Amino acid sequence: MDSQKEALQRIISTLANKNDEIQNFIDTLNQTLKGVQSQLSQCNNALENSEELLEFATRSLDLKEPEEFSKAARQIKDRVTMASAFRLSLKPKVSDNMTHLMVDFSQERQMLQTLKFLPVPKAPEIDPVECLVADNSVTVAWRMPEEDNKIDHFILEYRKTNFDGLPRVKDERCWEIIDNIKGTEYTLSGLKFDSKYMNFRVRACNKAVAGEYSDPVTLETKALNFNLDSSSSHLNLRVEDTCVEWDPTGGKGQESKMKGKENKGRSGTPSPKRTSIGSRPPAGRGSRDRFTGESYTVLGDTAIESGQHYWEVKAQKDCKSYSVGVAYKTLGKFDQLGKTNTSWCIHVNNWLQNTFAAKHNNKVKALDVTVPERIGVFCDFDGGQLSFYDASSKQLLYSFKTKFTQPVLPGFMVWCGGLSLNTGMQVPSAVRTLQKSENGMTGSASSLNNITQ
Numbered sequence: 001m002d003s004q005k006e007a008l009q010r011i012i013s014t015l016a017n018k019n020d021e022i023q024n025f026i027d028t029l030n031q032t033l034k035g036v037q038s039q040l041s042q043c044n045n046a047l048e049n050s051e052e053l054l055e056f057a058t059r060s061l062d063l064k065e066p067e068e069f070s071k072a073a074r075q076i077k078d079r080v081t082m083a084s085a086f087r088l089s090l091k092p093k094v095s096d097n098m099t100h101l102m103v104d105f106s107q108e109r110q111m112l113q114t115l116k117f118l119p120v121p122k123a124p125e126i127d128p129v130e131c132l133v134a135d136n137s138v139t140v141a142w143r144m145p146e147e148d149n150k151i152d153h154f155i156l157e158y159r160k161t162n163f164d165g166l167p168r169v170k171d172e173r174c175w176e177i178i179d180n181i182k183g184t185e186y187t188l189s190g191l192k193f194d195s196k197y198m199n200f201r202v203r204a205c206n207k208a209v210a211g212e213y214s215d216p217v218t219l220e221t222k223a224l225n226f227n228l229d230s231s232s233s234h235l236n237l238r239v240e241d242t243c244v245e246w247d248p249t250g251g252k253g254q255e256s257k258m259k260g261k262e263n264k265g266r267s268g269t270p271s272p273k274r275t276s277i278g279s280r281p282p283a284g285r286g287s288r289d290r291f292t293g294e295s296y297t298v299l300g301d302t303a304i305e306s307g308q309h310y311w312e313v314k315a316q317k318d319c320k321s322y323s324v325g326v327a328y329k330t331l332g333k334f335d336q337l338g339k340t341n342t343s344w345c346i347h348v349n350n351w352l353q354n355t356f357a358a359k360h361n362n363k364v365k366a367l368d369v370t371v372p373e374r375i376g377v378f379c380d381f382d383g384g385q386l387s388f389y390d391a392s393s394k395q396l397l398y399s400f401k402t403k404f405t406q407p408v409l410p411g412f413m414v415w416c417g418g419l420s421l422n423t424g425m426q427v428p429s430a431v432r433t434l435q436k437s438e439n440g441m442t443g444s445a446s447s448l449n450n451i452t453q
Helices: 002-060 066-082 106-113 250-262 429-438 445-450
Strands: 132-134 137-143 153-161 176-181 185-188 197-205 217-220 237-240 243-246 297-299 308-315 321-328 343-349 355-360 363-366 374-380 385-390 396-401 408-415 418-425
Touching: 002 066, 066 106, 137 153, 137 197, 153 185, 176 185, 237 297, 243 408, 321 374, 321 385, 343 396, 343 408, 355 396, 374 429, 385 429, 408 418
Parallel strands: none
Antiparallel strands: 132 137, 137 185, 153 176, 153 197, 197 217, 237 243, 243 418, 297 408, 308 374, 308 418, 321 343, 321 408, 343 355, 355 363, 374 385, 385 396
């Protein structure tokens, strides 16, 4: 029995020693775990800071302003070199068998330290002398103040305005942008000059950043802009801004409307005092009421009192009869274009027989030329000249020579068809050239005085 007790005592002693060994190992594990948890917490914090820095760097790539981008780049460089991720040991403290997880940032650190930024391009200089405004196109030319071989492209911005000088902060129009211009000039073509001026500015861009804008330049682009005056046009004409169409029901509708108003509250026959549509109250243009009778006429709403002006007219293909010209404001409501000494026009007739003629003071001169698809009208008020051109080829169709004693209005007659206008146009260069050779040639208004209709 004693021997059994001794054996049991040895077993108990061995178990107690094992318990102490396990407890010591547990204490060691707990200590190691605390160290790993601390290291894990530091790594998590470093990772969060690195992710935040990466997000900040990504947003910085989208910055457009040069100063903001440069400031952000410096901050990124400082934060990267001082980031806690570079001061941590990525060797796990729990064991040496995980050394393959260590990351070497030495190469990246060296690249960041040697990183160089492209300088911000200087502002270009627009040369107004080299800029050209002609034929409803504008060519803008500029140069760099000093040579910069890092320039990749230019950005041109423009907007229309009615104000001379520098652009205003609260202008009525926004800047239009033309990007990726490789040269040092650009031509805007096919413009409608519905404002007196245009503002321009340009800036240079390299692969990294855009520079400052140039000093803005204002170029004059004024031209004659007008719409059709619907307030006094013939009731059989449907007028909308720069379009007019024959409407055979227009006058009847207005007449029926007037009958209803005049006979409202009355019985029996209509009043014998009622006359035609021409008895309507004046529509606001001097003493003249609407054009009536066979004067299917509409005038422009802007008078020409000086200078040289140009506009174009296009007739519908099925238009039976139309006239294009100018007239004094005093043109009577029964008067037809070209049949008075206060109006000048060319007339196209496609009804029954085809005729093309110039008309003034009830005199007619037949024109032995093909009727063009678009007719260009040139009015030199001060020079006393009214010329008509093929708008496409700029071939001269006819020219009146006279002395305008009153302001004139663009005038149009339409029967069975329609016309559309193109205004806001400069006098084309080809027309200006032709005017120099045209002066002194035959085909003046005086030649019509001896030709009866």
